[in-house]
Amino acid sequence: MSNDDKLIDLSVERDKRIHDLNDKRLNEVRQAFERAMPLSKGKKKSKGKPKKR
Template identity: 80%
Template sequence: MSDDDKLIDLNAERAKRVHDLNDKRLNEVRQAFEQAMPLAKPKKKPRASRKSAEQCASIDPGQFPASPSSLM
């Protein structure tokens, strides 16, 4: 067994530690920001309902008053 198998890359381990610390700090700042200024959920705009072909076909033309052109 060689000694190379047991060697630890200290620079890589330090980089991992620094990365983990930065992630931890970022999460803390993010949580503090969310508590101070919570994000509002967007309100859904009501959609205007469109008349379907069935609804238009079911309208009786006799329901409406005579058009001005037919009165002349």
């Protein structure tokens, strides 16, 4: 067991897996909200107050 390069830190791997699962769940919730309440992308924002004449 002198080959330390092949050792796996299980806590790090578990954290990665949990992070991936949380990202997957977050993406699913985000997609559900986008389907329920789509954002309007066609509107342009005004550049400020109109000038008075």
